[in-house]
Amino acid sequence: SQTIHQWPATLVQPVGSPLSLECTVEGTSNPNLYWYRQAAGRGLQLLFYSVGIGQISSEVPQNLSASRPQDRQFILSSKKLLLSDSGFYLCAWSVGGSVNTEAFFGQGTRLTVV
Amino acid sequence: GESVGLHLPTLSVQEGDNSIINCAYSNSASDYFIWYKQESGKGPQFIIDIRSNMDKRQGQRVTVLLNKTVKHLSLQIAATQPGDSAVYFCAENIWGAQKLVFGQGTRLTINP
Numbered sequence: 506s507q508t509i510h511q512w513p514a515t516l517v518q519p520v521g522s523p524l525s526l527e528c529t530v531e532g533t534s535n536p537n538l539y540w541y542r543q544a545a546g547r548g549l550q551l552l553f554y555s556v557g558i559g560q561i562s563s564e565v566p567q568n569l570s571a572s573r574p575q576d577r578q579f580i581l582s583s584k585k586l587l588l589s590d591s592g593f594y595l596c597a598w599s600v601g602g603s604v605n606t607e608a609f610f611g612q613g614t615r616l617t618v619v
Numbered sequence: 620g621e622s623v624g625l626h627l628p629t630l631s632v633q634e635g636d637n638s639i640i641n642c643a644y645s646n647s648a649s650d651y652f653i654w655y656k657q658e659s660g661k662g663p664q665f666i667i668d669i670r671s672n673m674d675k676r677q678g679q680r681v682t683v684l685l686n687k688t689v690k691h692l693s694l695q696i697a698a699t700q701p702g703d704s705a706v707y708f709c710a711e712n713i714w715g716a717q718k719l720v721f722g723q724g725t726r727l728t729i730n731p
Contacts, residue, residue: 537717537718539718539719547724548627548724549663549724551718551719554717556717562718564718595663597719599717599719601717603717605650605670606712607665608653608710608719610662610663610664611662612661613660615660
């Protein structure tokens with residue numbers, strides 16, 4: 506069966522520090538991978554998605570970047586965090602090559618920038 | 620489209636009653652829709668989906684209705700239980716794109 510791992514679960518970082526959140530998927534090949542952000546009490550905003558290694562699509566201009574160094578690994582990064590980067594970050598995957606398929610979510614990382 | 624900057628609307632229902640959660644989508648090219656349930660501090664979980672060639676789909680205690688004419692989606696939950704309290708999101712998959720775009724979400728509270 507497929508599983509998705511996202512870590513860490515919580516993170517407190519100072520303003521100006523770098524960020525690296527990692528997400529890995531097991532049990533499937535060539536998945537579509539996604540990073541979403543959710544502010545407290547708000548909806549989910551799609552940040553990045555990837556349909557293959559090295560292929561990243563950015564949905565909104567921001568202080569973040571994403572990379573996919575391996576087929577089932579998706580990394581969210583920042584060189585210098587801002588207070589506005591605080592939020593709940595969710596990684597998700599869906600079956601690659603299919604446009605009508607659900608996305609499966611990780612448990613999320615709650616990031617607080619102080 | 621996305622309304623991620625807005626506070627979530629809320630819906631309170633008595634336990635045992637039926638609830639209806641609504642969602643409007645903006646892209647007429649969307650051809651696949653999903654309802655997700657998100658409990659506090661967790662990632663969203665799949666509830667039910669519907670493709671654009673259907674107008675109704677039923678699951679266990681849940682029914683999704685799709686009205687493509689007015690670009691409206693609804694989730695009906697029958698005989699609500701305390702465990703149904705959560706935030707519910709609709710999501711759309713735009714035809715030809717391999718990504719899900721989420722709607723605003725609704726916070727459902729089940730009162731005992």
